[in-house]
Amino acid sequence: MLAEQLSAFLTHPVTATVLLIVGIVGIALELLFFSSGLLAAAGIAGFALYFLGFYLAGFAGFGDLAVFGIGILLLILELVVPSFGILSVLGAICLFGGVMMASSDPKEAAIMLGVALLVAIIAVAFAIKHFKHRGVWNRFILREQLTADKGFISHPDRSFLVGKTGEAITPLRPAGTALLDGERVDVVTDGSFIPTGRAVIVVQVEGTRIVVREYNQTDTKEAMK
Known part of the structure; x- marks a missing residue:
């Protein structure tokens, strides 16, 4: 009885959409800002609850979870071995594919995923605007000019x-x-x-x-x- 109630709550379109938003935003922000895994954990938790709901309802199987798991693994590999976004794209495809496969209604899942993506894009854009100084791109850009008037010299002044x-x-x-x-x-x-x-x-x-x-x-x- 409790499992049925939990399943009904987690698979409700509103709840499922919120979980997808949490999952997408958490994973995306982790890739952009490297928050020591906190945002990634929140994202994985959101996706996990989404899959749990449809698993309890009898729709999500191990194949769906396997596709989703491969997506998570690819994203983790992107954090460890930068691939210029290739692993991120493949991981995102696997994540979204697993979400679509786990749902009882692929059309409804597509709508929920579309809404979640729209909200996630807005949230990520907001985060980039206000926290751009902490973004991963700063690892590849020299933001400060090392000029002599700032005390930086590459050799003794002779x-x-x-x-x-x-x-x-x-x-x-x-x-x-x-x-x-x-x-x-x-x-x-x-x-x-x-x-x-x-x-x-x-x-x-x-x-x-x-x-x-x-x-x-x-x-x-x-x-x-």
Whole structure:
């Protein structure tokens, strides 16, 4: 008697539609926002109660549950092994197929599923609008620009070396090492060869590339002006 009452309540079109809404919204939001399984659990519970009602009524069989179970498994695999939505689509097809197969009236089930999908789309759109900063897409998008004015630098700023003089401690052919401000620095010339021990002056700094040329008397005169 209790099973019949429970079955009648769960298979009522309004109740069944609400359960489908809970199931679809829960699964969809879990895939979009990764809520540590809470939304997925709510979604599975909604679908489980839907199937329970039709199972108690004698309409849902193990085949229907198997199709639905495959859908759940595919969605779980999507969470673990991202497939660019392929597993999600296949899982959704299995879920909806199981729902249609379990119902006593496929036409009525299609109507309930259509209403549930419409409500679910509205609910998901609302969630995306208000919680978009927590969406799964943020894992693939760099939302903040890493600029120097925000304190982000990819390498030490060596621009202060421009105009500094030092000594080539290895042959510069054209790359090599020079001693600048008491520090060994990798440098490159503008194409000329500079032997070891020659004085050099830094003429350009581009990121990690430090360009030098041989220091001469002209540089001394210019510095004195």
